Amino acid sequence: MPIFLNTAQPDFDQRFDDMLHMKREDAADVNDAVATIIADVRARGDAAVRDLTKRFDRLDLSGGLAFSADEIAAETAKVSAEDRAALAQAANRIRAYHARQMPEDMRWTDPEGATLGWRWTPVSAAGLYVPGGQASYPSSVLMNAIPARVAGVERLVICVPTPDGVVNPLVLLAAELAGVDEIYRIGGAQAIAAMAYGTGTIRPVDKITGPGNAYVAAAKRHVFGRVGIDMIAGPSEVLVIAQGVQNPEWLALDLLAQAEHDADAQSILISPDEALAKAVVAEVERLLPTLPRAAVAGASWRDYGTVIVTRDLDEAAALSDRIAPEHLELCVDDPDALAQKTRHAGAIFLGGWTPEAAGDYVSGPNHVLPTARSARFSSGLSVMDFLKRTTISKLSPQALAAIGPAAVRLAASEGLSAHGLSVSARLETLNGGAG
Amino acid sequence: MPIFLNTAQPDFDQRFDDMLHMKREDAADVNDAVATIIADVRARGDAAVRDLTKRFDRLDLSGGLAFSADEIAAETAKVSAEDRAALAQAANRIRAYHARQMPEDMRWTDPEGATLGWRWTPVSAAGLYVPGGQASYPSSVLMNAIPARVAGVERLVICVPTPDGVVNPLVLLAAELAGVDEIYRIGGAQAIAAMAYGTGTIRPVDKITGPGNAYVAAAKRHVFGRVGIDMIAGPSEVLVIAQGVQNPEWLALDLLAQAEHDADAQSILISPDEALAKAVVAEVERLLPTLPRAAVAGASWRDYGTVIVTRDLDEAAALSDRIAPEHLELCVDDPDALAQKTRHAGAIFLGGWTPEAAGDYVSGPNHVLPTARSARFSSGLSVMDFLKRTTISKLSPQALAAIGPAAVRLAASEGLSAHGLSVSARLETLNGGAG
Known part of the structure; x- marks a missing residue:
C-alpha cells in the first residue's frame, strides 16, 4: 500500500x-574495487580493458575495442522501418529543442572604456556511457549525444558494454542518428577510466555523461576533476x-x-x-x-x-x-x-x-533530469553541459586609469603587493606620459 | 629557476x-576527520558547532553564532573612506557585469502543436564560505555573493571563521554591500555541515560556494548531492x-x-x-x-x-x-x-x-575561475550557478496524435509497457472520439 x-x-x-x-x-560501497580498476586501466591501458571485459562481460575483444563501420551497418540493418522512423522523429525533435538552447556571446564597452563580455566554446571531446543489458536505452543515447553535437563537440565517443556479445541494434542506430564518432564495446568502471585517461586505442575525452550502475557512478566521481561529469543520477x-x-x-x-x-x-x-x-x-x-x-x-x-x-x-x-x-x-x-x-x-x-x-x-526537452530533490539547485542535461564560458576583458588606458586605483587599494587591503604593483606600474606610465 | x-x-x-x-x-587526506565533524553537526547541531569552534578557533560562541547588526555596524565603521569607496566601485562593476548574464525564459509552439520551452528560477537559499585569517578576502565575498543576489536568491548566508575572535571589517563591509542576510562566525567542515544540514540556529541552504582549505573542500565534496556546490578550486x-x-x-x-x-x-x-x-x-x-x-x-x-x-x-x-x-x-x-x-x-x-x-x-567578470586545466570543460562562477532551468512542455491533443505513436514504439522497444500505455490510452480516446 x-x-x-x-x-x-x-x-x-x-x-x-x-x-x-x-x-x-542503498548504494553499495564499491569505491575500493573501482579504484583498483581505474589504476589498472591507467597502468596497462588496452590490455587492462581487454582483461576486465573478458572477466566481467565474458567477451574477447582481442579483435579490437571499437565497433567497425561494417559491424554497425550489419546491426542497424536489423532495425524495422517503424522503429527507425520513430527514432528519427525523436532525434529530429530533440535536436530542434536543444538548438534553441545555444547561448550567445556578448561584448560591450562600458562608460569607463572597459570592453567586457564572454564567449562560449564547446568542449573538444565528450564521452557518453550507455549501460548494457536491460537498461540499454536508445532514447538515452539521443538525449546525451544530441546536445553534445548541437553544442559543437568535435569528437563524440560512446562506451556500451555488450555482455556475452549481445548488442542492441537500436543503440547503434541512435548513435548513428546522433552523429557519434566512435563506439567501444566496453562498460563499467573500466570504460569510464579509459575515456578519462585514455588508452592506446581510446584517446581521452574532456567530459563524460550518461547513466550507469554503482560502479559507473563511483568511477565518474573518481575521475571528476580530471574530466567534467554530468550529475550522478x-x-x-x-x-x-x-x-x-x-x-x-x-x-x-x-x-x-x-x-x-x-x-x-x-x-x-x-x-x-x-x-x-x-x-x-x-x-x-x-x-x-x-x-x-x-x-x-x-x-x-x-x-x-x-x-x-x-x-x-x-x-x-x-x-x-x-x-x-x-x-x-x-x-x-x-x-x-x-x-x-x-x-x-x-x-x-x-x-x-x-x-x-x-x-x-x-x-x-531532455529526459536527463535532476533526481532526489536536487531540482532545488540543479538542471537537466542541456547544450550548456557541453559548453564553457570564457570571460573577456580589455581595458583602454583610460579605463585602467578609472578603475585601477580601486584595484590597487583592494590589493593592499588583502596584502597582495604584486597584484597592486602590476596595476600601479601601468598607472605610473600613464600619469608620467611615458610608455 | x-x-x-x-x-x-x-x-x-x-x-x-x-x-x-x-x-x-598534495591534498592531505582529511576525509575521516571531516566525516566525523559532519556527523557531529548533524547529530548535535548548534552544540557541536560551538564545541568545534572553541576547539579550532579558540572562540566562545555561547552568546550566539551570528554577527549581530550592532557588531557589523561597529566593525564596518572601522573601514577607511578610501577602502569603502574602492569596495563600492568594485561591487557596482561586478553587479553590472553579472546582471548581463541573466538568461531568458523561452516558450514556443512548434508545427505539431507542442508548446515547449524552459524557465529559469533561482535557488532559494545559498551559503557562501569565506576563509578566515590571511586568506579572508573581501573581493571573494563580492565575487560569490553578488552573482547570487543578481540571480534572485532570497536568502544569502555567509560563514566566516574568526580565529581568536579576529574579524576582518572589510569582509563584513563586502557582505553588506553585496546584500548578505546572515553572517555566522564559524568555519571549517563544521560550517559546511551547518549550512548543508541546518542546525537549531542556521536553516539549511540549497547551494554552497566559496573557497577553503582541505577540510572545507572535503566537506563540500561530502555534502554534494544534499546541496549543490561550486567547483573545488x-x-x-x-x-x-x-x-x-x-x-x-x-x-x-x-x-x-x-x-x-x-x-x-x-x-x-x-x-x-x-x-x-x-x-x-x-x-x-x-x-x-x-x-x-x-x-x-x-x-x-x-x-x-x-x-x-x-x-x-x-x-x-x-x-x-x-x-x-x-x-x-x-x-x-x-x-x-x-x-x-x-x-x-x-x-x-x-x-x-x-x-x-x-x-x-x-x-x-568573476575571479572564481576553473583551475588546473578544468577550463577544458568548465566555466567560472556566474549567475547561472545560482539558477536552475525547468523544461516545459504542453501537448495539444493534435500534438500528441502527431508524436505519440513514436513514443509508444520506442517504449515498446525498451520494454517499458506502462510508458507506452500512458500514451496509447490517450491516443485511443482521441481516435475513439471519447474523452
Missing part, C-alpha cells in the same frame, strides 16, 4: 518530512498534481510508468479532490497486475508510492516545491497558472494531454 | 607534457603570451601577482620572441626579492614557473589550449585575433593595459 497523507492530519508535517527523507537507495520520481475533470486511468498509467523503471522509483499523487485521488489509486491497483513489469512497479508503488490530499492547489504547489520533483505533471484545469506557483522541478508537463512518457522520448 | 622550454627542442613534446602533468598539490595559474613592443616589468609583475598567491600557484610565459622572454625573466628575478611575499612567490616561480619560446603565435595559441589556463593574458600586437585562435581558458585579458589584477578586483 502506498503512503496516504492528508494535510488536515495533525501530524502531517512530520509524516511529510519522513516521506521526504525516506532513503530510497539517483532513483527517479514523478509528482502528479490532479484536480478537475481528469481521466483516472491516464493518471494511474503515468504513476505506473515511473514505478516500472525501478523498485527505487517514486510516484507521488497530490490532489485537493479526495475522490479523484481515490479513483486514481483504484486504477493503479487495477492496472498494476496487468503490467509485464508488475514486480518492479508493484515494489516501487508499495514502498514509495505516496498520495497526499490537500486543502487546495496552493497547498499542493507549496508541497511540490518542498519535494522539488524530477518530473512534475500538472493535470489541472489551469496548469499554466499552477506552474507559476511552483519553483523547483526538473521538468513540468502541462495538462492531461502531456504524459511524461511523451517527454521521455519525443517531445524534445 | 623556472622551467625553460623551446618548441624547437627535439624532446619538447615530452618536456611540455611533463610540465602539464606536474602535480602541484585547485592551485591557481596564469599564462601570459607576449609578443611585440611590451613592457617587461609589467609582464613580470603579472607573473609575480600569480606567484604570490600560493607556493602551488603557477606562472607561465610563452613568447615567440626569446629576447622579450629573457627580458621578462630578468625583471622577475629583479623584482622578486623586493616583494613582501617573496618567499611564497619565489617558491612558486622556482618550482612551477615556466617559460616557453615558440616559433610563432599560432604555436603559442595551440600550447595555450593544451594548458587550458585559468587566466590567459594576451600581451601581443593583435590580442583579439590571437584570442580567436584559442578555445580553452577561464578568462582572457586582452592587451597590455589589462592586467589580471584589475580583473581580480574591479573589472566586473
Whole structure:
C-alpha cells in the first residue's frame, strides 16, 4: 500500500518530512574495487580493458575495442522501418529543442572604456556511457549525444558494454542518428577510466555523461576533476498534481510508468479532490497486475508510492516545491497558472494531454533530469553541459586609469603587493606620459 | 629557476607534457576527520558547532553564532573612506557585469502543436564560505555573493571563521554591500555541515560556494548531492603570451601577482620572441626579492614557473589550449585575433593595459575561475550557478496524435509497457472520439 497523507492530519508535517527523507537507495560501497580498476586501466591501458571485459562481460575483444563501420551497418540493418522512423522523429525533435538552447556571446564597452563580455566554446571531446543489458536505452543515447553535437563537440565517443556479445541494434542506430564518432564495446568502471585517461586505442575525452550502475557512478566521481561529469543520477520520481475533470486511468498509467523503471522509483499523487485521488489509486491497483513489469512497479508503488490530499492547489504547489520533483505533471484545469506557483522541478508537463512518457522520448526537452530533490539547485542535461564560458576583458588606458586605483587599494587591503604593483606600474606610465 | 622550454627542442613534446602533468598539490587526506565533524553537526547541531569552534578557533560562541547588526555596524565603521569607496566601485562593476548574464525564459509552439520551452528560477537559499585569517578576502565575498543576489536568491548566508575572535571589517563591509542576510562566525567542515544540514540556529541552504582549505573542500565534496556546490578550486595559474613592443616589468609583475598567491600557484610565459622572454625573466628575478611575499612567490616561480619560446603565435595559441589556463593574458600586437585562435581558458585579458589584477578586483567578470586545466570543460562562477532551468512542455491533443505513436514504439522497444500505455490510452480516446 502506498503512503496516504492528508494535510488536515495533525501530524502531517512530520509524516511529510519522513516521506521526504525516506532513503530510497542503498548504494553499495564499491569505491575500493573501482579504484583498483581505474589504476589498472591507467597502468596497462588496452590490455587492462581487454582483461576486465573478458572477466566481467565474458567477451574477447582481442579483435579490437571499437565497433567497425561494417559491424554497425550489419546491426542497424536489423532495425524495422517503424522503429527507425520513430527514432528519427525523436532525434529530429530533440535536436530542434536543444538548438534553441545555444547561448550567445556578448561584448560591450562600458562608460569607463572597459570592453567586457564572454564567449562560449564547446568542449573538444565528450564521452557518453550507455549501460548494457536491460537498461540499454536508445532514447538515452539521443538525449546525451544530441546536445553534445548541437553544442559543437568535435569528437563524440560512446562506451556500451555488450555482455556475452549481445548488442542492441537500436543503440547503434541512435548513435548513428546522433552523429557519434566512435563506439567501444566496453562498460563499467573500466570504460569510464579509459575515456578519462585514455588508452592506446581510446584517446581521452574532456567530459563524460550518461547513466550507469554503482560502479559507473563511483568511477565518474573518481575521475571528476580530471574530466567534467554530468550529475550522478539517483532513483527517479514523478509528482502528479490532479484536480478537475481528469481521466483516472491516464493518471494511474503515468504513476505506473515511473514505478516500472525501478523498485527505487517514486510516484507521488497530490490532489485537493479526495475522490479523484481515490479513483486514481483504484486504477493503479487495477492496472498494476496487468503490467509485464508488475514486480518492479508493484515494489516501487508499495514502498514509495505516496498520495497526499490537500486543502487546495496552493497547498499542493507549496508541497511540490518542498519535494522539488524530477518530473512534475500538472493535470489541472489551469496548469499554466499552477506552474507559476511552483519553483523547483526538473521538468513540468502541462495538462492531461502531456504524459511524461511523451517527454521521455519525443517531445524534445531532455529526459536527463535532476533526481532526489536536487531540482532545488540543479538542471537537466542541456547544450550548456557541453559548453564553457570564457570571460573577456580589455581595458583602454583610460579605463585602467578609472578603475585601477580601486584595484590597487583592494590589493593592499588583502596584502597582495604584486597584484597592486602590476596595476600601479601601468598607472605610473600613464600619469608620467611615458610608455 | 623556472622551467625553460623551446618548441624547437627535439624532446619538447615530452618536456611540455611533463610540465602539464606536474602535480602541484598534495591534498592531505582529511576525509575521516571531516566525516566525523559532519556527523557531529548533524547529530548535535548548534552544540557541536560551538564545541568545534572553541576547539579550532579558540572562540566562545555561547552568546550566539551570528554577527549581530550592532557588531557589523561597529566593525564596518572601522573601514577607511578610501577602502569603502574602492569596495563600492568594485561591487557596482561586478553587479553590472553579472546582471548581463541573466538568461531568458523561452516558450514556443512548434508545427505539431507542442508548446515547449524552459524557465529559469533561482535557488532559494545559498551559503557562501569565506576563509578566515590571511586568506579572508573581501573581493571573494563580492565575487560569490553578488552573482547570487543578481540571480534572485532570497536568502544569502555567509560563514566566516574568526580565529581568536579576529574579524576582518572589510569582509563584513563586502557582505553588506553585496546584500548578505546572515553572517555566522564559524568555519571549517563544521560550517559546511551547518549550512548543508541546518542546525537549531542556521536553516539549511540549497547551494554552497566559496573557497577553503582541505577540510572545507572535503566537506563540500561530502555534502554534494544534499546541496549543490561550486567547483573545488585547485592551485591557481596564469599564462601570459607576449609578443611585440611590451613592457617587461609589467609582464613580470603579472607573473609575480600569480606567484604570490600560493607556493602551488603557477606562472607561465610563452613568447615567440626569446629576447622579450629573457627580458621578462630578468625583471622577475629583479623584482622578486623586493616583494613582501617573496618567499611564497619565489617558491612558486622556482618550482612551477615556466617559460616557453615558440616559433610563432599560432604555436603559442595551440600550447595555450593544451594548458587550458585559468587566466590567459594576451600581451601581443593583435590580442583579439590571437584570442580567436584559442578555445580553452577561464578568462582572457586582452592587451597590455589589462592586467589580471584589475580583473581580480574591479573589472566586473568573476575571479572564481576553473583551475588546473578544468577550463577544458568548465566555466567560472556566474549567475547561472545560482539558477536552475525547468523544461516545459504542453501537448495539444493534435500534438500528441502527431508524436505519440513514436513514443509508444520506442517504449515498446525498451520494454517499458506502462510508458507506452500512458500514451496509447490517450491516443485511443482521441481516435475513439471519447474523452
